[in-house]
Amino acid sequence: MVLATSHILLGSRALKQDELSDTLTFLSSGLPPAMQAELHQQLTIPRGSYVPLSTPKPLLKQLREMTMYIANNQKLVFMYHSSAPGQDYPIKHRAQPVAITFQTHYFYVVMLSEQHGGYWLYRLDRVVKILEAKKGDKLDYAERFSLQDYHHQTYLEDNGTLTRIQFIYRNYKGTALDALPDAHVLKEYADGSLLIEAYVKVGGAMFWLMSQGPGLKVVSPPSLVKRIRDELTAARDQYLE
Template identity: 60%
Template sequence: MMQSNYRVAELIVQFMSGATLQLADIQKKYDISVRTSQRDLSYIRKALKEYDAGDLIEQQGAYHLAHDSAQLDYEMVLATSNILLGTRALAPDKLNVTLDYLCSGLSLTMQAALRKQLTIPRGSYVPLSKPKQLLRRLHEVALCIANNQRLTFTYLSSQPTEPEPLLHHAQPVALFFEVHYFYVAMLSQERAGYWLYRLDRIVDIQAKTAGEKLDYAECFSLQDHRHHTYLVDDGELMQIHFIYRFYPQTALDAFPGSRVIQKNTDGSVIIEAYVKIGGAIRWLLSQGSGVKVISPVSLVKQMRKELAAARDQYTE
């Protein structure tokens, strides 16, 4: 019995020190059977659980101790890595550097498990058609926000009327990510107010000068933007109502703050939302016959016009 207690205690010490032990090596070192080694590990697992000291994890015959905090670290890195892969925003080389950095804080065993979990997502990563090297630019703009600096930069607009980069003067106040792209909200001289600039469309930052210490309460509201905007921060803010025939949560997620105000007998719902109408129309059109706008009248007319124009493109 004394020998058995010593063996279990020694195994616990090894696990607590971070060792990964093979079941076959445990059996060989202590000259014990498979049944005895599994019983010892069962005792250890029970004791660890009783004292909230972690969990004994088995992977292909190898055992290691995962503390609750370490397990949480693994889960957070796994989630963050998959989110990053889903954005498609980074060039492949910078993506790999970033994923490796996220992984580096884990134990060697967990690093191996994470790499195995990410084999398919990393192997099937498809970047945007023209990915930019954004990490340095992200850091640069973040420092400008922290230091209240004003920028002079060239910017390539997505508007067909501006095919070449134009000079802009603006002070950045907020940096955020949304649907494949990083954006910077800036107090713009050219736009006479706050405007959203896509980070990858900033061609060259030519100068940085001292800006104003802007009152956050008067700055661009990222919360309002995310509640009222879908893809394009454009158009009048208005309340709209529409019938939705697909899974309601899809529409509710597209427009945060929206709500179902009526459930219809045919399974459809009526949704109320407050939106910037420019981007909202794009989403509504993307849902095809699954959506019917019912108010306001101005939006109903605009939807008819857009749908008729789309139909006319396919007439012979």
């Protein structure tokens, strides 16, 4: 279990070198000395090959503090540095954190945001400074953000409207079902291709749909077919000059 967790941590690239070392040491500390030595040997190459993110920031203390804000139902006023185009400086936000999740290198904090008028995902490493923490609301569980729905409907980015889509898929079936957990096969054709249906946040799903190249063809809804056609045409046109 420690070996598996260590490899997952190394593959995440999420922590700074010192935090990574401290965490790996903590994970192995409960093992007998002989197993610790064996684990150290098994992780020598993966540990030496670790490549942190381009601008890693200390996260462990921040992760702990945010977890306590959630446990105590507190609202926050904080400075947040968005990745939106043209926003080169931190902006003040007001929101109540309700859950933490990890996906593709980053920790995200789900917050009930005043700025966005509902639940929004904030990247933990982009929370620059907490200005104020005060008593928040004890949110009804049935009305809280569902991490399960999020993981089923979102690929990489929580963006776009929930849409039922269908596409013909010619690559390995498991790749599609893993990337879009809500997906299911409607039909299998004689040539081995599949008609797959999924219920997704379109903005994020676009990243995966377009990454499949000629192995995937969206067939519905028509608005998504047009959107992908336009994106691919614009990409192709850059190479015609």
